[in-house]
Each structure stands twice: as structure tokens, then as C-alpha cells.
Amino acid sequence: MDWPLHLGVHVGGLHADFAVVLALSAVATVTLCALGVAAYRRRQSRAYLLVVLALAALVARPLVGVLSAAAVVSPETHHLLEHAIDAVVVVLVLGAVYYARSVERRLEGDA
Numbered sequence: 001m002d003w004p005l006h007l008g009v010h011v012g013g014l015h016a017d018f019a020v021v022l023a024l025s026a027v028a029t030v031t032l033c034a035l036g037v038a039a040y041r042r043r044q045s046r047a048y049l050l051v052v053l054a055l056a057a058l059v060a061r062p063l064v065g066v067l068s069a070a071a072v073v074s075p076e077t078h079h080l081l082e083h084a085i086d087a088v089v090v091v092l093v094l095g096a097v098y099y100a101r102s103v104e105r106r107l108e109g110d111a
Contacts, residue, residue, distance in 0.1 A: 018069060026062040033059050046103075050096035057088045 033055040040048040061082065068078035 015069070022062050022065045022069065025065070026059070029055070029059045029062060045100070047096045047100035050092050050099065054089045054092035054096070057085050057092065060085050 033052065036048070036052040036055040040052045064073070064078060064081045064085070067073045068075065073081070
């Protein structure tokens with residue numbers, strides 16, 4: 001469907017501009033997640049593990065976009081999945097901050 005004032009390149013039914021954005025997003029999030037895994041392997045901290053899990057959840061966002069663009073998931077399901085992923089990311093990041101600021105400090109104080 002073409003929206004009024006919609007700019008972009010279309011090749012048949014494929015929105016090439018959207019495909020490029022999804023591809024760049026996927027590459028960026030996978031790269032960021034890989035860097036997070038490298039940091040976790042170096043630090044071996046539960047806070048770093050939670051951050052890596054949050055970054056892994058971000059990798060799911062472009063995958064949901066691809067499934068939506070391919071009409072595998074409905075717009076309603078896409079919307080629900082995107083918000084669920086956002087909630088998971090927030091909970092994991094808050095958990096990482098809490099753990100780093102509270103639990104790890106108490107553990108360091110006991111040592």
C-alpha cells in the first residue's frame with residue numbers, strides 16, 4: 001500500500017528502503033550484541049550478562065520487522081511483540097544497573 005506523501009523505493013511489492021533499514025538495524029544490533037558478549041567474557045559479571053541479554057533482545061526487533069514485512073505476523077502481533085521486546089530490554093537493563101550498584105557492591109564489601 002502506498003501512503004500519501006510516502007517517499008521510498010519500491011521494487012514490485014518490496015519496499016527497498018524499508019529492507020535497507022531493517023538490514024542495517026540487524027547488522028548494527030548483532031554487532032553491538034557481539035561486543036557485549038566480548039565485554040561479558042572479559043568481566044564475567046552478572047551485570048554484564050544482563051546487559052548482553054538486553055542486547056540480544058534488541059536483535060529480535062529487526063527480526064520481528066522482517067516477519068511483519070513478509071506478512072508472517074499480523075500488524076497487531078508485530079505491535080505486541082515490539083512492546084514486549086521493549087519491556088524485556090527495560091527490565092534487563094534495570095536489573096543490570098541494580099545488580100551492579102547494589103549486589104556487586106555488597107559482595108565486594110564482604111570480600
